[in-house]
Amino acid sequence: MPPTTQSFAAALVDALHDALSADRMVSLIGSHVLGLGPQRHLMDRIRSDFPDRIVDPPTAEAGIAAAGIGAAMAGAHPFVDLGTAAFSFLAWTQMVNEAAVAHYMTGGAVNVPVTFHMLHGVRGGGAAQHSHSPQAMLWNAPGLEIVLPSTPADAYGLTLSALASRNPTVLLTHAKLLGIEGPMPSERKAIPFGKADIKRQGRDVTIVATSLMVQYALAAAATLAGEGIEAEVVDPRTLVPLDEATILASVERTGRLVVVDECPLRCGIASEIAATVAERGFRFLRAPIQRVARADTPIAFAQAQEEFVTPDAGKIAAAVRRLFG
Amino acid sequence: MPPTTQSFAAALVDALHDALSADRMVSLIGSHVLGLGPQRHLMDRIRSDFPDRIVDPPTAEAGIAAAGIGAAMAGAHPFVDLGTAAFSFLAWTQMVNEAAVAHYMTGGAVNVPVTFHMLHGVRGGGAAQHSHSPQAMLWNAPGLEIVLPSTPADAYGLTLSALASRNPTVLLTHAKLLGIEGPMPSERKAIPFGKADIKRQGRDVTIVATSLMVQYALAAAATLAGEGIEAEVVDPRTLVPLDEATILASVERTGRLVVVDECPLRCGIASEIAATVAERGFRFLRAPIQRVARADTPIAFAQAQEEFVTPDAGKIAAAVRRLFG
Amino acid sequence: MSHALPESLAWSLLETMLLMRRFEEAVVRLAQEGHFKGHYHLYIGEEATGAAAIATLGERDHLATTHRNHGHVIARGADPGRALAEILGRANGLLGGRGGTLHLSDPALGFLATSAIVGGCISLSVGGGYACKQRGDGSLTMALFGDGALEEGVAFEALNIAALWKLPVVFLCENNSVNAWGSAKGGFPTLNHAAKDLCSIPQSVGIPAVRVDGADAAAVHDAVSEAAARCRTGGGPGFVEAITERWPGSNPLWPDPVTGVTDLRMATTDMALPQEHHNWFRHHDPVLRLARLLAAGGKDSADRIHAIDAQQQRRMAKAIDFALAGAMPAAEAALDHVFA
Amino acid sequence: MSHALPESLAWSLLETMLLMRRFEEAVVRLAQEGHFKGHYHLYIGEEATGAAAIATLGERDHLATTHRNHGHVIARGADPGRALAEILGRANGLLGGRGGTLHLSDPALGFLATSAIVGGCISLSVGGGYACKQRGDGSLTMALFGDGALEEGVAFEALNIAALWKLPVVFLCENNSVNAWGSAKGGFPTLNHAAKDLCSIPQSVGIPAVRVDGADAAAVHDAVSEAAARCRTGGGPGFVEAITERWPGSNPLWPDPVTGVTDLRMATTDMALPQEHHNWFRHHDPVLRLARLLAAGGKDSADRIHAIDAQQQRRMAKAIDFALAGAMPAAEAALDHVFA
Numbered sequence A, B: 001m002p003p004t005t006q007s008f009a010a011a012l013v014d015a016l017h018d019a020l021s022a023d024r025m026v027s028l029i030g031s032h033v034l035g036l037g038p039q040r041h042l043m044d045r046i047r048s049d050f051p052d053r054i055v056d057p058p059t060a061e062a063g064i065a066a067a068g069i070g071a072a073m074a075g076a077h078p079f080v081d082l083g084t085a086a087f088s089f090l091a092w093t094q095m096v097n098e099a100a101v102a103h104y105m106t107g108g109a110v111n112v113p114v115t116f117h118m119l120h121g122v123r124g125g126g127a128a129q130h131s132h133s134p135q136a137m138l139w140n141a142p143g144l145e146i147v148l149p150s151t152p153a154d155a156y157g158l159t160l161s162a163l164a165s166r167n168p169t170v171l172l173t174h175a176k177l178l179g180i181e182g183p184m185p186s187e188r189k190a191i192p193f194g195k196a197d198i199k200r201q202g203r204d205v206t207i208v209a210t211s212l213m214v215q216y217a218l219a220a221a222a223t224l225a226g227e228g229i230e231a232e233v234v235d236p237r238t239l240v241p242l243d244e245a246t247i248l249a250s251v252e253r254t255g256r257l258v259v260v261d262e263c264p265l266r267c268g269i270a271s272e273i274a275a276t277v278a279e280r281g282f283r284f285l286r287a288p289i290q291r292v293a294r295a296d297t298p299i300a301f302a303q304a305q306e307e308f309v310t311p312d313a314g315k316i317a318a319a320v321r322r323l324f325g
Numbered sequence C, D: 001m002s003h004a005l006p007e008s009l010a011w012s013l014l015e016t017m018l019l020m021r022r023f024e025e026a027v028v029r030l031a032q033e034g035h036f037k038g039h040y041h042l043y044i045g046e047e048a049t050g051a052a053a054i055a056t057l058g059e060r061d062h063l064a065t066t067h068r069n070h071g072h073v074i075a076r077g078a079d080p081g082r083a084l085a086e087i088l089g090r091a092n093g094l095l096g097g098r099g100g101t102l103h104l105s106d107p108a109l110g111f112l113a114t115s116a117i118v119g120g121c122i123s124l125s126v127g128g129g130y131a132c133k134q135r136g137d138g139s140l141t142m143a144l145f146g147d148g149a150l151e152e153g154v155a156f157e158a159l160n161i162a163a164l165w166k167l168p169v170v171f172l173c174e175n176n177s178v179n180a181w182g183s184a185k186g187g188f189p190t191l192n193h194a195a196k197d198l199c200s201i202p203q204s205v206g207i208p209a210v211r212v213d214g215a216d217a218a219a220v221h222d223a224v225s226e227a228a229a230r231c232r233t234g235g236g237p238g239f240v241e242a243i244t245e246r247w248p249g250s251n252p253l254w255p256d257p258v259t260g261v262t263d264l265r266m267a268t269t270d271m272a273l274p275q276e277h278h279n280w281f282r283h284h285d286p287v288l289r290l291a292r293l294l295a296a297g298g299k300d301s302a303d304r305i306h307a308i309d310a311q312q313q314r315r316m317a318k319a320i321d322f323a324l325a326g327a328m329p330a331a332e333a334a335l336d337h338v339f340a
């Protein structure tokens, strides 16, 4: 019987294993899916069970991304691990101007079922070049599915869907989520894209968050509950497709919106959710929308400076309190 | 005496010429600044007056971007032409994770006075891979100045400022602006970054637009004036730094906001401006914010399909009318 | 011709090359008549390379091509009417008018999506080879790209990956820059490479590489067949550099049909060659070269050449009608096909 | 040692290399004591390369380094206290605590910003060379990068650009992967290159390239001096591949100081070498190698070696105090220096 609770990393590896077992055209380009942290040994199972379907590529992100895309066009289902999310910038044209556009520009004739995986986020000591969250930039590139699991259960179900998708999919794992533990459903199955998950119900304010920020939002909500404020935490789980209906319905109930995002502020995920609600849910709003995002700076190595610019539970709670001030 | 009206392309070349004359560390990496269209011969003047400071690089966008950045770190002031804006995706890590972060991660010790130039936008027949506007993605990369001239006069003044800036600057020219003519000020000088320009005054609605979209917004405003609606057209001119005060003051006067943007909708410029106003100017708003952006699709070759997804004066006017419906 | 081609192959290549040539002549005409706009790239002068290389492929093989793709798509057997319709952005085009000339391809014939980003094709082809190897059915992927692609770093990464993983990829570099190498001061340089010999690049990562005369169908066929055979038996990738003379109508901006509509009598009769572009007609035009070789068979051969040409011209006339009769795609359909 | 070093140079290199070594030993200790967190990369085993190469440079020259940078910064003459403080993220660090180990550099000494993105350093160095050439003062830029950088396409683009424009750049490839070449199944391969000889890559674009023993300070000094001289007189870039044995403490995750604190008596006396890592102590440790060579001068020389070491150890003790006494930077200052 599969475990009833699991770490995020273990759930991700389970999904990879199940996908490799189910479809012999699935393979892994890049083997350090869990980075270099303590969970990395969980990948040994994949390596020993599917030695011919996992390969260590050269440090050549553009080349391996293109290889994954071309392979997908030719009928394979590769899972390309790009390592730290910043390295995806070396494969940018491949992701946003090859994978994203091929189906469209062939009038629907060519499918590109490739999955890109990367470890995103402010990870502690990553400094300016290793702390990125490219999901906002990717959302401005139509044609990519964008997936951001925030719990072990979602990591399992969404990874399965990513590997079954006929579209290019970017699966972003926050480096700080790998080690968290969480409950797993008794029946393990794929989670369809485009269905937001209300991670906590509440009547007073809607907090929309993704990836690690969902965990921080839940922590903030617990604190706020002690102050009599009931926050609803909505996790879109996939940005593309986006479940606008669930977000709008929540704001309709609560009348207030805080959006949390680890991308830099300008043109980030928080901005997009805020703009969507300002446009389509304007009449529900009883207060200004609040964005809690990374400050518009690179990340410093010094820990206190890293923390100063990055959202956390305290900053989220403070933003909510401003609405009830 | 300099001409009182000029084409955008001619004004841009004048600015380059003046900057090359003023500072011997300025040089051009890439000579097809005006693309392959009819204006391209205007560059001959630069080529003949500064033969040693203009070079045709190989088709190696990452390499030439890095060369420009490294040269800037070592005291030069290169202007790197990346050609069609989509090619900047090949130089993405150089722009967003080298140029943008170097000053910050050296604690202010290293300056990176490089200017990147590119021709952006839906240009007619560019199809999926040659029609991009990367400014929204770039705005999510703190550390880059982003400049979007919309008239010949702005092209001159902003290009001068870009070449005088001590920071990495991205100068984006819409391919369809090159040929437009416009008045030039009698005194030619640099236009400081961070000062929005109200291109048309109006009391009923604020239209914020950049680059070519400013021209379309002005056309829409002219039509709307005939219908009794007076639109104010605000051109931020630079996204970084952003003149929020002028935008907010305009919305305070008009109570209504339409944001126009040729980037795809999600996480685009329109989303950022909308979110900023939903957050900081919420109390001014008398109606939902309207975004008029590119649809979230790649661009098709077929002309009617290209036009269908791209903002134009008609779509802007329609969005304004919805607010008065 | 360095080696003899089997006669039947030579005739079938001539047939293909004539269709390629008549196709491009139609494209120029339609462009000049204003039937489509934007930049386009003709394959004139490179027909022997594409025809001979693609003739070595089997049904299950994949191809990746680039901005200069028309000839490849035709040589692989795509319907010329639908190809032309695509270039005109019509709904009955190979891609429904979505791709146009820049992204022309025929996915039903094994083409990957055509990237017009320099370096795109060579890098995607490595993935094609990866899938072929995974299927294990002896298939391969052929990349057809220009010399300029080797200025892009991703091309180097692609060569290294293909070599490391012994992928079945035939890298076919169509080098049309031999006389335009280096920085043409004040003009448009066509190849900015410090390498004196492009083969040294694949060789630096251990890929066997050979340079051939790209206007010599037999030489191309030989070299590509050898590389393909090695691919199919697990020997890893091969690289062929096919050198072609730049067609005098090549222009970095818009092609200029300065050599006119191809007159096969220049090959089949002793009609005087025009003074202008004499060298081109005499030595470089690959269609004339192959026709001349076959015409050496005598009067019957000459007649057969003209008969094939007449047939291909009729085919192209129908293709033009088909393309021009095609409807424009519906504007609202622009929202379709973002996702499968 | 292939050639003899002038004696004074040999002594000064030993001094530098000892500081580099004692610096890294301090870094390990501070990391183990929990004074900073995150990944870091030690220069142990490569001291002869960095010290000898950087000794050829003049004041106006620029340098570009990579994630494995500590030794380069020290060799160039940076203050070891401020360097260590930077690694600890202190306000008195070389970069105010902004960069840490990954981005360590000393801009006042001609370093470009240090990129920890593989391939970043080599590509930025081309720009350094561009600026040197524009200034026309005979200066050059030296890039110090690992073998892994040559897997990235941008490295190939950079070599081509430097060759085309004859830029004064010395490309110094620190190849520490000779015994770890290729894909180590199940482990962490350290070099995934199909090239059998990394020099063939610069050579393919016409850049003179030479391979030397990176633990041999004289060989490195000779090769780099020659390349630098060519640069300074307009002869264009040069490439030097310095081969070093992987230090047994190298670990793709966290360094493991398995060889302990360096005991110079292994060079100056006939003390028995430890069984474990015997080969390292005997043949590869570049500090011991140079010390042994100098110790051959007799008792005075041995004394001088220990005196220099004592001096450097005192310097490091002060450096450690300085770094640990440094204040943490103010959190709110995180908003500064986004723009100049």
Ligand SMILES: Cc1ncc(C[n+]2csc(CCOP(=O)(O)OP(=O)(O)O)c2C)c(N)n1
Pocket (backbone or CB within 6 Å): B059, B061, B083, B087, B090, C041, C067, C068, C116, C117, C118, C119, C145, C146, C147, C148, C149, C176, C177, C190
């Ligand atoms: C990444 C990128 N940079 C620049 C261009 C512009 N461009 C289009 S064709 C071309 C020349 C390509 O030369 P080559 O590959 O030899 O092909 P040819 O046209 O000679 O057949 C260039 C630079 C592009 N399409 N993509």
Ligand SMILES: Cc1ncc(C[n+]2csc(CCOP(=O)(O)OP(=O)(O)O)c2C)c(N)n1
Pocket (backbone or CB within 6 Å): A059, A061, A083, A087, A090, D041, D067, D068, D116, D117, D118, D119, D145, D146, D147, D148, D149, D176, D177, D190
């Ligand atoms: C673009 C990019 N991809 C991957 C990494 C992760 N990474 C850090 S060090 C390293 C190995 C580099 O090897 P090499 O250049 O030989 O340097 P060495 O550590 O051996 O000195 C890698 C792959 C990175 N920093 N940047």
Ligand SMILES: [Mg+2]
Pocket (backbone or CB within 6 Å): C146, C147, C148, C174, C175, C176, C177, C190
């Ligand atoms: Mg070419």
Ligand SMILES: [Mg+2]
Pocket (backbone or CB within 6 Å): D146, D147, D148, D174, D175, D176, D177, D190
């Ligand atoms: Mg190495």
